[in-house]
Amino acid sequence: MTPRQLLESLIAIPSLTPGDAGCLDILENLLQQNNFKTQILETNNLRSLYATHGTEHPNICFSGHVDVVPPGPLEAWHTDPFQLIESDGNIYGRGTADMKSGVAAMTIAAINYVSQNPNHPGTVSLLFTSDEEDSSRFGTPYCLDQIHPKLTAALVGEPTSINHLGDEFKVGRRGSLNGILTFTGKQGHTAYAHLALNPIHQVLPFLTELSQIIWDNGHGPFPPTTLQIANLNSGVGTFNVTPGELKVQFNVRNNPASPHEKVIQTVEELLHKHNLHPAVTWDDSAQGFLTENQHLQTTLSQAIQKHTSQIPKPSTSGGTSDARFFALNNIPVIEFGPINATIHAANESIPSADLDPLTSIYQTFLRNYLENPNS
Template identity: 45%
Template sequence: MSDVLHLTRELIARPSVTPDDAGCQALIAGRLARAGFAIEHLRFGDVDNLWATHGHGGPVLALLGHTDVVPPGPREAWASDPFLPEVRDGLLYGRGAADMKGSVAAFVIALERFVAAHPDHPGTVALLLTSDEEGDAIDGVRKVAEVFRQRGQRIDWCITGEPSSKAALGDLLRVGRRGTLSATLTVHGVQGHVAYPEKARNPIHQALPALAALAAKRWDEGYESFPPTSLQISNVHAGTGANNVIPGELQVLFNLRYNPHWRAERLESECEAVLRAHGLEYALHWHRGGEPFHTPEGPLRAAAREVLAAFTDGALPEESTGGGTSDARFIAPLGAQCIEIGPVNASIHKVDEHVRVADLERLPDLYLALMARLLAD
């Protein structure tokens, strides 16, 4: 059994449902300490974070990942126990196999090999892990980034191991992510009997034109490789369950995924202007999940393009800013250039999550080649 397959299985066997790390970081810290890394544990609330470094000064190359996983759902729906890793027909099954314990294990193996081959490498190579990526993302990399900002910790390049590939390992290079902004809107009305609407005020009727305006609004035409900004209404709730009662309140949840044309504050103002224009009596709570980031052409993208082409028989990867978001949104504001490279994402968060063993066994070489290209060439 290969080193990376063995370590991935060890990590999957620890049921680290967010925010519980279940001992994953302690296992990794022990290995990297033996390889000569300085280890720092940063625990905030119920969240474990690990910062492991080797070398001194700049440039600083950080590998970014998470040890937490989403809940497995009904275990009887899985062909095998989600926390008892099993290889079947060339696939490794288990919760976190693709998202992202396989990448984390590959990071560790690549780091061990890199410092063994280049003990006196220039700059600093680092690993940053959290157990709060799949959850609220409050006490994980967001909080670590605040600590780094306060103490002047520099990060020049960041490689996140999120499962980014579409059909084959290395066919996609993520060079940015959209921002995410969520809202909880409460529209206030006056409850009453449906037969006497003049004595009530129906918040559903009042809100529908405003919600239609928000949903139909063309926010922008996109930005470089980013798609246009999108607003999606995800939940609508009102009423008592009775068909003869006008509700007194309506609650709506919506989310915006936005490109670098915008910052959260401007989007909030635009949305509230629409609500005010429709005369609503409302309360609105915003949650800023993270601003968009984009890595321009430079050493990191050039190195990634060259390395991935070598791993895909010369085919250049698609360079994309699609998908949801990642913890890199907290590292980019520190001044870091950020990319994401990882295994195929077709099974993430699903029953019978899996990763190809052949892809998993190539991942350490891919990350090692990137480290060598950036810090040893």
């Protein structure tokens, strides 16, 4: 089976998050046919697939997810989002970039490698989950608790390339912290504002100062920490009623120079400065990480350069991914995959010419990592 044929089968399945809708059955059957041992790991009615070939150390794992975000309005698509269509040099379909191309390429790369090297050193493993686009609670973190012995290292096939296949790969991610502040005032008539207490007016100076904080100037390969106010909810929807409550939701993307504890302390001190006493809820949604394993990075970089004209840039930009769970388990992890320009958008696509070299990059990486463990 070619990467294109496997991708076509996966795209045809509307595996809307959370769930695999049968994608994992296709992958499991294919891997079993090629002498991989497979295991379905299930919790909370969500399935993941773990497959291995070999039993020795080191165990290098290809990882990804088969769930996809909804396509949105179908009229915004030029093609059927659940049919792989080639047009104008691109292949279209929901999940082509994020991340069924990565899953297909990693699967075929692993199969090709073990078929050519049946007595290869180490262990080739694959871990595919089905809730990455949802809570991520019942996929990778659950599976890593079940997998024994522990993985040696991992490559997550998230779409990391920006303009050309191979121009970037991820060596880390910023953390993510959500905050909800609920301010209580007193609802009233706008004509009798002196009898009411408008929480919006009370909070505006605080919000202005909060939005202008310079948290840090970056940290190593990480960009500066940022805070974005995402939602302001207040009022009853008419012009003549002052609100009785204001809810502020914000998100922080932080690097190691501004850990979550520092951010929380800064926000609480600013609230005290402005004599504000809201109900506060914090959601520590993702811890940041940085992989400094040079063997992993060099092996991937050399594979990319062999199959493309790119000299890849290690990066920590972008949002969170399941790679953080490997890092939390002290498993060195990097991320590499196709161009991410259309992820989660209508007409999601990747260049048609990128799928085969992506597969070759994964296969070369796998061979060099296992056969040159100390280089």
